[in-house]
Amino acid sequence: MRRFGATAVLAVVGVLALPTAAQASTITVDPPIPLVGNPYAAAIDPTSSTALVVIPDANLLVSYDLTTATATSVPVGSVPVAVAISPDGSVAFVSNGSSNTVTRLALPALTSLGDVAVASPNGIAFTPDGATAYVVSVTTNSVAVIDVATGALGSPIPVGDQPVGVALTPDGALGYVTNSAADTVTVFEVATGLVIGTTVVGATPWSIQVSPNGSEVYVTNVHSDSVSVISVATGTVVATIAVGVGPNGLAFSPDGSLALVTSSAGDSAWPIDVASRTTGAPIGVGEYPLFVTFAPNGATAYTSDTEGSQLSVLRFDPPLGRPAPGLAATGLELGLAPASGVIGLLTGLTLVTVERRRRIRHT
Numbered sequence: 419m420r421r422f423g424a425t426a427v428l429a430v431v432g433v434l435a436l437p438t439a440a441q442a443s444t445i446t447v448d449p450p451i452p453l454v455g456n457p458y459a460a461a462i463d464p465t466s467s468t469a470l471v472v473i474p475d476a477n478l479l480v481s482y483d484l485t486t487a488t489a490t491s492v493p494v495g496s497v498p499v500a501v502a503i504s505p506d507g508s509v510a511f512v513s514n515g516s517s518n519t520v521t522r523l524a525l526p527a528l529t530s531l532g533d534v535a536v537a538s539p540n541g542i543a544f545t546p547d548g549a550t551a552y553v554v555s556v557t558t559n560s561v562a563v564i565d566v567a568t569g570a571l572g573s574p575i576p577v578g579d580q581p582v583g584v585a586l587t588p589d590g591a592l593g594y595v596t597n598s599a600a601d602t603v604t605v606f607e608v609a610t611g612l613v614i615g616t617t618v619v620g621a622t623p624w625s626i627q628v629s630p631n632g633s634e635v636y637v638t639n640v641h642s643d644s645v646s647v648i649s650v651a652t653g654t655v656v657a658t659i660a661v662g663v664g665p666n667g668l669a670f671s672p673d674g675s676l677a678l679v680t681s682s683a684g685d686s687a688w689p690i691d692v693a694s695r696t697t698g699a700p701i702g703v704g705e706y707p708l709f710v711t712f713a714p715n716g717a718t719a720y721t722s723d724t725e726g727s728q729l730s731v732l733r734f735d736p737p738l739g740r741p742a743p744g745l746a747a748t749g750l751e752l753g754l755a756p757a758s759g760v761i762g763l764l765t766g767l768t769l770v771t772v773e774r775r776r777r778i779r780h781t
Contacts, residue, residue: 445689448731450704450723453480453489457722457729459500459667459709464507466713468526469720471729472498472512479512479521481528482729484718492528494521502542502551509566511551513539520553520562522569534569536562541583541626545608546590554581554595561595563611575611577604583626585635587650594635594648596623603637603646605653615653619646625667625709629692630674630740636690638665638679645679647695657695661688667709671738672716678732680707680721687721687732703730715739 455473457480462469469482474497482489495514503510503525510528512521513536520539522531538556544566545551552575553562559579563572578597586593586608595604596619603623605615620639623646628635634656635648643665647657662681665688670677677690686700687710704723707730712719716739721730 444735445701446733446735447701447703448718448733450726450728450730451482451487451720452728453482454491454727456724456727458498458724460711460720460722460729461501461503461510462711462713462720463503463525464505464714466715466717469729470501470503470510471722472501474498474515477514479510479523479528481526490528492523495519495533500540500542502544504544504548504551504566505546506548509548511542511544511553511564511566513542513553515539515556520551520564522566532569534562534564534571536564536571540581541585541596543584543586543593545586546588552584552586552593554584556580556582559597561593561606573611575606576613577606578602578616582624585626585628587628588630588632592650594626594628596626596637598622598624598640601639603635603648617648617653617655619648619655620644620658624665627668627670627677630670630672634692636668636670636677638668640664640666645677645690659690659695659697661690661697662686662700667707667711667721669710669712669719671712671719671734672714672740673738676738678710678712678719678721680710682706682708682724685723687719687730701732703732704728712738 455476457471458474460471471480478491479494480491494512495517497516498512499515500513510523518537519533520536537558540554543552551564560574577595578600580599581595582598583596593606603617606613619637620642622640623637624640625638637646645659646655649656661679662684664683665679666682667680679688688700689698703721704726706725707721707723709722717737719732
């Protein structure tokens with residue numbers, strides 16, 4: 419058994435203007451979650467109580483209990499680079515980039531359901547009913563179609579050069595794939611597997627997500643330092659948003675009001691107000707954050723700080739969970755002080771710094 423301790427400062431860093439003034443939400447940076455090895459990507463289960471994190475340099479999947487601050491590690495394939503959890507939380511898929519396999523695990527026990535052969539697998543997306551998983555195959559320029567229950571492979575979907583990320587619309591009708599060497603996004607019909615369009619985006623598109631309301635697709639362009647916004651209705655780029663250097667990870671808040679983008683070279687997360695397509699000041703996180711994910715309850719988001727051996731924790735109060743019917747969260751206001759170790763606030767807020775200690779136990 420190994421124990422790790424970490425001390426960090428908790429600070430209020432901004433305010434989100436939601437539908438009414440009473441719903442204004444503060445963002446705080448909690449103490450990070452220390453990990454053994456270099457985390458690459460993470461996924462949060464539907465109950466928002468467990469984080470699954472892949473550690474490529476150790477060929478491990480870490481299951482971290484966010485309630486008890488304990489972690490269990492299980493071996494997976496060689497160089498795991500992506501992890502996803504089925505909508506009902508019963509299954510996890512892990513893409514093992516060097517062993518050319520996708521590991522299937524039953525949750526929460528983390529028992530093996532067998533591996534599926536996929537060449538150089540990367541991004542993973544489940545259909546809304548959890549019956550099918552789509553896994554990018556980088557070296558074959560295709561997307562593997564996997565039956566979640568049996569692990570059986572369907573007919574692959576041809577896409578562009580060196581695909582990396584994949585995302586589906588909330589209704590499960592369309593799929594989108596980033597083609598990193600072609601600077602394009604491929605669109606396919608889920609029901610038929612037919613490619614129906616290609617959209618040109620920025621240089622080296624990587625992460626891709628569909629907004630919770632299904633109207634727009636966001637794409638990080640690593641070498642353009644931007645995010646492309648694609649209209650689902652037209653298939654065209656309707657906006658390009660400048661962000662930090664080397665944008666990689668991307669996640670929407672569950673209510674769809676906010677997107678977070680990690681700047682790997684800037685050690686920061688950039689908030690984007692979805693309604694106005696404007697950015698707030700970057701939020702400092704750990705070293706070389708590659709990916710970011712929101713908890714389904716909208717209370718927290720986590721960045722995978724690859725060279726910092728940790729997950730940074732951003733907390734939202736009140737949470738940016740799905741709004742009640744008829745409400746749509748809009749408006750974003752964020753401000754940070756210069757990089758001085760203390761994070762500043764917008765007018766009307768009071769700076770709060772609280773020192774905490776979090777321990778993690780690996781078994």
